[in-house]
Amino acid sequence: AAGVIQSPRHLIKEKRETATLKCYPIPRHDTVYWYQQGPGQDPQFLISFYEKMQSDKGSIPDRFSAQQFSDYHSELNMSSLELGDSALYFCASSPEGHRLAQYFGPGTRLTVL
Amino acid sequence: EDQVTQSPEALRLQEGESSSLNCSYTVSGLRGLFWYRQDPGKGPEFLFTLYSAGEEKEKERLKATLTKKESFLHITAPKPEDSATYLCAVQANYGQNFVFGPGTRLSVLP
Numbered sequence: 001a002a003g004v005i006q007s008p009r010h011l012i013k014e015k016r017e018t019a020t021l022k023c024y025p026i027p028r029h030d031t032v033y034w035y036q037q038g039p040g041q042d043p044q045f046l047i048s049f050y051e052k053m054q055s056d057k058g059s060i061p062d063r064f065s066a067q068q069f070s071d072y073h074s075e076l077n078m079s080s081l082e083l084g085d086s087a088l089y090f091c092a093s094s095p096e097g098h099r100l101a102q103y104f105g106p107g108t109r110l111t112v113l
Numbered sequence: 114e115d116q117v118t119q120s121p122e123a124l125r126l127q128e129g130e131s132s133s134l135n136c137s138y139t140v141s142g143l144r145g146l147f148w149y150r151q152d153p154g155k156g157p158e159f160l161f162t163l164y165s166a167g168e169e170k171e172k173e174r175l176k177a178t179l180t181k182k183e184s185f186l187h188i189t190a191p192k193p194e195d196s197a198t199y200l201c202a203v204q205a206n207y208g209q210n211f212v213f214g215p216g217t218r219l220s221v222l223p
Contacts, residue, residue, distance in 0.1 A: 004156075033210065042200060043157065045210035056210045090156050101147055102211060104156035 002026055004105030006091050012111045013081050021076040021108045025093030031055070032074040033102055034066060035090040043090060049074055081112045115140040117214035119201055125220045126191055134186040134217045136201030146184050147211065148177050149200040157200055160186075191221045 005024040013019050025032050031050045035043035036059075045058035049068035060066075063081075068074045078085060088109050092102035120135045138146065145164050149157035161170040163179035170177045174195065176187040186199055198218045202211040 035211075042213035042215050043211075045212070048210055056208050058210055088154070092156075101145075101159045101162050103159055104149075106156050107154075109154070 004091055004093050004103055006089075006105040006108050008108060009106065010109050010111075012113065014113055015081060015083060017081050017112075019078045019081060019110060021078070021089055021091075021110070023074045023076070023091030023093075023105060025072050025074070025091075026103055029093035029095050029103070030072055031094045031096065032068055032072065033092040033094075034060075034074070034076050035092065035104075037088040037090060037107075039087075046076070078110075083112050086110055086112045115203060115205055115212045117201055117203055117212050119199075119214035119217050121217060122215070123218040123220070125222065126188075128192055128221055128223050129190045131187070131189045131191070133188070134199055134219070136184040136186070136214055137182060138184070138201075138203045138214075139182075140203050140205045140212070142206035144204045144206045146179055147202045147204070148175075148184070148186055149202065150197045151200055151216070152197050160199075188219070191219075193221045193223050195219065196221045 007022045033048040034046040037043045046060040048056040052068045066076045088107040090107045092104045094100045094102045117138045148160040151157045161177040166181045168179050174189050178185045198216040200216045201214040
């Protein structure tokens with residue numbers, strides 16, 4: 001069965017650089033969620049999109065932005081990277097976005113040096 | 114504020130030794146409670162969704178139950194391959210995002 005695809009899987013950046021993470025949801029899933037998971041911590045919700053519109057917003061820094069495209073894939077853009085941004089970034093998708101489980105991708109490990 | 118706590122923080126079992134993990138939550142209107150398994154460095158793997166008090170779901174050696182304030186994940190005769198962090202998450206009626214608990218790190222020794 002198709003799963004959520006995230007790219008790249010690993011990313012190393014310097015402080016103050018920018019990064020773009022990509023997420024391709026499971027086919028026919030129209031809702032995408034982004035989570036940040038620091039070392040030894042539980043996933044923290046950043047932002048979600050339903051039918052290409054932002055549907056919910058969590059603890060996403062102003063330096064980050066995201067969007068969902070017409071093919072439902074999503075990109076998380078991160079600017080002015082800080083050391084504290086080093087984390088695993090997960091994308092999850094769900095169909096219709098209500099009362100249904102979110103299926104997580106393998107994550108992108110971002111390291112900021 | 115929606116909150117999820119899990120206990121114990123870590124649990125070490127011998128192979129075949131059954132036990133339960135607890136997830137306690139406070140949320141203003143529960144849309145669903147979700148259990149995930151997460152292996153180190155990997156994305157959470159969906160296990161169960163529970164929607165209403167009294168509901169139970171089973172999958173192999175795992176059984177999840179839900180009350181109005183908490184959920185239990187029962188592990189019967191665990192095997193070493195069940196070793197992982199088990200995450201509980203709630204979704205409130207007013208939003209789509211999940212609030213995760215801190216997880217229970219389970220180790221099953223052969």
